Structures are given as C-alpha cells and as structure tokens.
Amino acid sequence: MGTSVAAHRNAIRALLAPLAAREPELRSLDDALGLALARDLVAPVSLPPFDNSQMDGFAVRTADFEGWPTANDDGARREFAVAAPIPAGAVPARLVPGRAAPIMTGAMLPEGADAVIPVERAVPPRFADLATVTLPSVEPGTFVRRAGSDVAAGAVVLAAGTRLGPAQLGLAAGLGIADVPVRAPLRVAVVSTGAELAAPGEALGPGQIHDANGTLLAAALREAGLDARAAAVRSDEPGDLLAELNEAARWADLLMTTGGVSKGAFEATKLALAEHDVEFAHLAMQPGGPQGIGRVGGVPFLGFPGNPVSCWVSWEVLLRPVLAELFGAPAARRRLTLPLAASLDSPEGKLQVRRARVDGGVVVLVGGPGSHLLGALAGSDALVLVPEDVTVLPAGADVEVWLL
Template sequence: MHRTANRPASVEAHRDKVRALLAPLAARVDTVPLREALGRGLAADVAAPLDLPPFANSQMDGFAIRSADIPDGGAELRVVAPVPAGAEPAALRPGTAAPIMTGAMIPAGADAVVPIEQAVPDSFPEPEAAATVRLPAARAGTFVRDAGSDIAAGEPALAAGTFLGPGQLGLLAALGLTEVPVHTVPRVLLVTTGDEVVEPGSPLQPGKIYDANGTLLESALRQAGVQVARTGNSADNPAELADLLHRHAPEADLIITTGGVSKGAYEVVRQALADHDVEFGPVAMQPGGPQGLGSFDGVPVLGFPGNPVSCLVSFEMFLRPVLAELFGSPAPRTVLRARLAEALTSPEGKHQVRRGTLGPDGTVRLEGGPGSHLVHALAQSNALVQVPVGTAALAEGDEVEVWIL
C-alpha cells in the first residue's frame, strides 16, 4: 500500500532514501577487459602488482654516467656502447659514458644522466667510433627515474568506486592488467505518462504536447552509463499502467516514471501503484517538489514529476549523485563557487535549483526564471545554481554553489 508524506522532506533526506533503495544493486560485479571498462565504476580496490616504472630509466636523451667520475669542473670520458630503449645494458665501467635514450634502462653502476645538450660535442658519436665526450658534473639521481617512483609494488593503485576514464585505464595497462572488476550497469525501465503527451513526429492536436521527458531522461541516463528501456508514453489509465509495469518489471533493476505523482485528480502513477510499497510526498525543492519512491514487484521505483525541468533537476539532485557514489559511474559533477551576474529571489523554505551559464570570468548568469517548464532556458544552460533552504534573496555579486552540467 502506498504511503503519502505530508511534511516536505529535505533534499538530503530524500537523496538518502534513494541511496538506501539502490544500495543492494551495487553488490553486483562484472569482470571485463580494459577496453570495455571505459566509463564504468571500479568494484574493488586494485593494488600495484609491480613497480612502476619497473626499472630505473633515463628521463632524457643523454649520457649515463657515474657521478663520482666527474669533478665540479667537468671531465672527459670515453664513450661506450649506446643504450637504446628496450635493451638490457651492460654495467657501466668507471671513466666511461654510455649514450642513452629517454626511457632506456640505467646501466648498473651508473647513477646520473647528463643531457645531450650539455655535452661537448653535443651529439652522439657513431656506434663503432672510438670517441670521447666532455661532460659537466651531475649529482647522483639527476634525470634518473627510479624504479617504483610512480608507484611501488603492493601500493594502492585505484580505490573501489573510482570512475574509469582513459587515465585510470592507462595506469592499469601500465601495471600489466588485462581485465578489471566493475559494477554491473543498472537497467532502467523509463515510463512517461499523461493523456496530453504525444510522441514527437505525431500530429499535435489541441491540448496536446510533445513528450520531452522521455528523450531528456533517456539521454541523461545513457550519459550516466545506464542501460535504458523505454515503453513509450502511458495514458492516464491506472490499470493499463499497472499492467505495463507488471510486464516489464522483471527485466529492470530500476523503474523511473515521469508525471502523475502530485495531488491532482488524475495522478496515474499514484493510482497505478496504490497497492505497492511506494511513498509519495513533497521534497522542499523548487522545481521538482513532488516525488515518489519505493518498489513495484520487488523492483525499485522512482517517480519523478512531469514537467521537463523538474525531471532533469530530480535526476541531477537525487539519482545521478547516488549512481556516482554507489557504482562509481558517472563521474561526480564538478562543483564550483561563482558570483551571480544578477539578483535572484527564492522560496525561503525550499532548496531552489536555477539554471545558469557560467562564464570564463567566474560569474554565473541565470537562464530563464524558476519555472519548471522552461526547456529552452535549460538547453541554454551549462550549470545548475544551488540556492539553499533559508535563502530568500541573493544580490548581484553574491557567491553561490554551481554544478557544472
């Protein structure tokens, strides 16, 4: 039986409920090749199986030397066989210098590299030529990358929950790993509702609007790395919606509905879920106040409001942060501080989320008003401006928190 909450919940409290609802899904793990792990969340800590770099190597093209062989005024040394990258060199004898390439292994006995630009002559001799080179003094360790200087064997490489981008996958490859444990990608069933809603491309009759929510939320979910199945729009018929959900729920890890969660006369989602463990109630947030949360046939359900901006704000405030926290994907939104380019007002008892454009000068310009229907203003925005509970007004130049979209 669904429940109705009359007292508005805080944004944080509702997000906590979403986290608790989805937490069991985070236990599922897939092991995939590195090339398939891009954009996924790491499901277990990874320790370095070897030193990186695995051997001391040269940071420069130059001459490998024994620092003790060269006094402060410099010295003339005999040039021996060069050390190319990928070769295992012979030990360096006293009084000699070995031409060495960037990344090549430091010979045993050598403890420094003198860059080729500092040598006289400043070029490498022919490999077979008997040659000498004059080099300045260099301290031990100069232009030498020690074994394990990046990461030592056994040290933590990546923590569970890390978002796997190119840099993280490059590290795993450098450590010799070929596969990685990642969280299983959740499967979302997305259902839009409303008699007034028709699919884009259909004739638009009086009183009808095109469905923006399906495309808006599907795009946001896919961008977050989630698998999405859409059923098309459901009319305001509770029995039909309940039947649709019964048929598709077994294939989903999460059901998301849009519309039909307020207190009006034709709230189809509330009616269709009347016999299920779902709570409907307000969150102290504008836009996106009406919310639903619970389960249908054992599958978690989130009921978002029907206005397009409310849908996206609900996703950004409640679901996206929880996906990042539990599954390591998507990467968390970048949070910055910026100064308002104009004044604003906000309901003092609600957390207001405004759309805005953050400029290179560190100021954020509001796009449109606070209305939940302003899709064009949303499309012009690159940030969400966070106005916390208890703030009735802010002046031009006041500092605010912004989430980069």
C-alpha cells in the same frame, strides 16, 4: 510545506543501498570507463619497473668525474669513449669505467651507470659518428627515473570506490592489469507517460507535445555510466503503464517514470500503482516537487514529475548524489560558492533550483524558475541552489553552485 529534500534523498539511499552490495563484476579496461572499483587495486609491479632515462642523452658513471680538474664554473668536464647506444626496449650491457652510452628516453639504465647527461650538453651535441664525447659532471641520479619512484609493487594504487576515468584506466594498463573488478552499473528502465506525448520526429496532433523526458533522462543516466533504456506509454490508461512496468521489472534494477505523479485528475502513474508499495509525496523543492518512491514487482521505483526541467532537476538533486555516494559513480558534481550577477526571489519554505551559467567568476541565471524551460536548461552549465529559508538574494550575494 512538504517533505524535505534531505528526507527524500535519504529514502532513495535506503531504497538503493542493497544494490550497492551486489557481487563485483570483472570487466576489461575498455569496458570499465566511468564505473567504480569494487575492491582496492594493488600494484603487481613497480612503476617504473626498472631504472630508466628521463632524457635523450649519455648514461655515465658519476664516479668517473672524480679527480678531473674543474674546467669552468660548470664543473669538471672529461672525455669519454662512446659505448654502444641503448634504445628503449633493449637490455644494455654493463657500463664500464671511462665510457658513456648514448641512451634514449625511457631506455633501461645500464648497470654501473647512475646518471644521464642530456645530449645538448655534450661536445659535440649529437649521437651519430662519435668515437669520443666530452661531458660535464653531474650529480648521481640526474635525469634518472628510479624503479618504483612512481608506484611501488604491492601498494594500493586505487582504493575501492574510485571512479575509473582515463587516468585511472591508464594506470591499470601501465601496471599490466587487463581486467578490473567494478560495481556493476544499474540497469534502469525510463518510462515516459502521458496521452499528450508524441515521439520525436512525429508530427504533432492537436494538444500534443514531443516527448523530451525519455531522451533527456536516459541520456543523463547513460552519461553517468548507467545502462538506461527509454520507453513511452502514450496514454492515460493505468493498465498500459502497469503492463510496461511489469515487463521492465523482469530485467531492470531500477524503474523510473516521468509524469503522472502530481495532483491532477488523470495522473496515470498514481492510478496504476495505487495497489503497489509506492508512496507519493510533494517535496519542498522548486521545480521537482511531486515525487514517487517504492517498489513495483519487488524492483525499486522512482516517479519523477513530467515537466522536463522538473524531471532533470530531480535526477541531479535527488538521485545523482545518492548514486555517487553508494556506487562511487557517477562523480559527484563539483560545488562552489559564487556571487550572483543579479538578484533573485525564491519561494519561502522551498529549495529553489535555478539554471545558470558561470561567467567571469560570477553566476548568471539563465531563464526563469519555470519547469518547462528546456531552452534555458540547454544553455546552462551550472545549478544554483537557494535554501528553503531564503526568499530574496541581492546581486553579489554568495550562493551554492553545482557545476554541470
């Protein structure tokens, strides 16, 4: 029935593995979003770097409550002289016994203080125009963020391979780190092929269609953090495609084509690469069966089918999981098991990949299995993967779902 999806994915992994071993690249935080760390990130300082207040309130010494009688069920209350206020960013003086210091959220706890009492629990409950304030007793550590309670200096806070999202970049910034070592994103040349293609925005001639693949695949790659550039060879002349690929091989880490890999009489990609280290196969997958893999001018090459949905499914099912494994970015798709809203049929011996939408805890198929249904693709937020040995699934049957 054709090459298995797992076998072809393994071939892609072997093809791209050397690229994952390249030297790291140092990038600023502003330029590292979506990339993966190349080395463990070690905290140069602790977070918080000093004991600070979790609340707007009064910093106190809890020992000052010892020996004071209990006024009510809330415990002892006593009157304090009000010390100088402590705003965030200030280095406060030591807190002497019998005093309470107004302190703002995030401000450094003064030496001697070991707790913060929220201002709303004070009598009177304010900061302004106070010489004295009456406060209830609290336990040591109340509303205090201890130094290092979040991150200890010297600890590995992000492991190599971690994808750098906003939270990870924020952590690095909070630790004072301006540049991080990352796995450099692949530079990918995406080349659409076919004499029938017209550029978006151009009027269609007889028998022409607009080129969706270049936009679709390059956008998917860029969204995943790769440096993708799209081009098109709008002819079926093998020499035209070969010239474009040879030019792209001068700068790209990966060459990708869409179209020309099936069994037709004018398969330009097959003809252009007949003398190169490229193999063409038909996978046991629907859509996305025809595939090419190898090297052109020493540069890794992948040939995807020309139908838009086949092209996109090839990216999601074959290439994206390999990049997530080898490079740590893009993030792997989240996978769930959910019940089908309606029954489906699937061809025997093929992995069928259907577009779908998750709705109320069930998965609803969008459109049919056809490889040309761009409208259905645009209306989907999930993929349903039906195994090779399954031909019929009733409504309510559990299926593997990849969230997009």
